[in-house]
Amino acid sequence: MKALHYEGPFKVSVKEVDAPSIAHPDDCIVKVTTAAICGSDLHMYQGRTAAEAGLVFGHENMGIITEVGSGVTLLKKGDRVVMPFNVADGRCRNCEEGKTAFCTGVNPGFAGGAYGYVAMGPYQGGQAQFIRVPYADFNCLTLPPGIEHEADFALLADIFPTGWHGLVLAGFKPGESVAVFGAGPVGLMAAYSGIIRGASNVYVVDTVPERLAAAEKIGCIPIDFKASDPVEQIIQKNGGMVDRAVDAVGYQAVDASGSKEKPNIVLEQIIKVTRPTGGLGIPGLYVPADPGAPDAQSKEGNILIPFGKLFEKGLHLGTGQCNVKAYSRYLRDLIISGRAKPSFVVSHEVGMDEAVNAYDKFDRRIDGYTKVLLRPNGPL
Numbered sequence: 525m526k527a528l529h530y531e532g533p534f535k536v537s538v539k540e541v542d543a544p545s546i547a548h549p550d551d552c553i554v555k556v557t558t559a560a561i562c563g564s565d566l567h568m569y570q571g572r573t574a575a576e577a578g579l580v581f582g583h584e585n586m587g588i589i590t591e592v593g594s595g596v597t598l599l600k601k602g603d604r605v606v607m608p609f610n611v612a613d614g615r616c617r618n619c620e621e622g623k624t625a626f627c628t629g630v631n632p633g634f635a636g637g638a639y640g641y642v643a644m645g646p647y648q649g650g651q652a653q654f655i656r657v658p659y660a661d662f663n664c665l666t667l668p669p670g671i672e673h674e675a676d677f678a679l680l681a682d683i684f685p686t687g688w689h690g691l692v693l694a695g696f697k698p699g700e701s702v703a704v705f706g707a708g709p710v711g712l713m714a715a716y717s718g719i720i721r722g723a724s725n726v727y728v729v730d731t732v733p734e735r736l737a738a739a740e741k742i743g744c745i746p747i748d749f750k751a752s753d754p755v756e757q758i759i760q761k762n763g764g765m766v767d768r769a770v771d772a773v774g775y776q777a778v779d780a781s782g783s784k785e786k787p788n789i790v791l792e793q794i795i796k797v798t799r800p801t802g803g804l805g806i807p808g809l810y811v812p813a814d815p816g817a818p819d820a821q822s823k824e825g826n827i828l829i830p831f832g833k834l835f836e837k838g839l840h841l842g843t844g845q846c847n848v849k850a851y852s853r854y855l856r857d858l859i860i861s862g863r864a865k866p867s868f869v870v871s872h873e874v875g876m877d878e879a880v881n882a883y884d885k886f887d888r889r890i891d892g893y894t895k896v897l898l899r900p901n902g903p904l
């Protein structure tokens with residue numbers, strides 16, 4: 525089968541590899557109809573992780589089941605499914621509590637597994653024609669048959685639940701105001717979740733024009749961080765600090781120049797922009813070590829934040845990978861009923877022949893590349 529390979533910084537290629545097969549009775553094999561490229565893939569693509577050559581990327585996968593192991597009871601060949609990016613066993617303490625992003629049974633020595641991601645276990649990604657899904661009954665969410673809502677359903681693997689989770693982590697309640705930093709796919713989904721869930725005002729901070737325009741189109745107030753201090757812009761427009769803030773940028777945040785990395789800038793800003801006793805949701809990725817970081821302490825994973833201000837304001841915060849399975853069933857049903865259409869964020873749908881080019885353009889955030897869906901087996 526064809527699969528997208530990581531070769532080294534800024535280099536991926538499409539290669540022929542062996543197709544996966546059932547390795548355990550609880551596995552299934554899925555023919556991938558859609559696999560999305562994620563901002564999280566870019567950290568690896570840019571060489572800013574310990575990812576090694578040969579890794580097949582792709583943790584946002586959906587498709588049709590072609591084979592089930594003898595232990596699989598809820599699924600059958602031909603079922604249309606989407607897989608949360610988390611690989612989870614469904615039986616450890618964290619899974620029992622719904623915290624599937626921190627499963628202790630799938631990645632020895634670590635809490636959490638994922639497909640096609642560095643340090644997240646031996647699970648090859650779905651930017652390939654086929655993928656093996658372990659603990660298939662637990663890790664597949666079934667979808668209505670056919671090809672309807674394909675682009676919406678593909679976003680159930682990660683970004684729609686992750687954006688939603690950002691608000692949950694922040695402790696959001698309907699009627700509150702929210703500032704979302706980052707208008708990438710995750711930020712736009714957090715903003716969209718705020719709109720769906722009845723936020724009074726949603727401010728979205730970025731500088732990429734197409735992304736800010738997408739935020740405005742769904743009813744948010746765009747804030748360009750290059751124009752002037754985004755915290756001041758928000759406080760002025762909102763008539764005071766916001767109730768909740770979401771960091772959908774992560775450790776590769778850039779400063780006001782738009783090109784120099786400053787890993788703590790967004791954390792600093794969300795602490796400033798949120799009212800006393802408000803809440804912060806931090807789905808943006810931070811790493812325990814980052815040799816490519818711009819300052820010595822961030823290289824060691826120590827991000828300097830105004831903790832005294834956080835204490836003084838009595839803010840609470842939540843962070844970490846999203847427990848996708850806690851939300852994806854319900855978000856699927858919002859899509860089916862027509863109450864949510866997250867695919868507004870999708871900018872490009874491409875075949876394997878265009879995958880390398882799509883990585884390059886998505887990475888450079890040019891030509892409107894916001895969310896790319898790969899079709900590893902060609903058009904639907």
Ligand SMILES: NC(=O)c1ccc[n+]([C@@H]2O[C@H](COP(=O)([O-])OP(=O)(O)OC[C@H]3O[C@@H](n4cnc5c(N)ncnc54)[C@H](O)[C@@H]3O)[C@@H](O)[C@H]2O)c1
Pocket residue numbers: 562563564565566567682683686705706707708709710711729730731732735749772773774775776777778779789790806807808809810844845846
């Ligand atoms: N917690 C999870 O489970 C989870 C899941 C998916 C992605 N993520 C992480 O979420 C983050 C966002 O993902 P994405 O796919 O949207 O990525 P992305 O790279 O497409 O988007 C990030 C956006 O942040 C903007 N940005 C950079 N510096 C900024 C600043 N100082 N202020 C405001 N905006 C700034 C960029 O212009 C860009 O549009 C990444 O760190 C990704 O790894 C986390």
Ligand SMILES: [Zn+2]
Pocket residue numbers: 561562563564565583584609682683
């Ligand atoms: Zn992702």
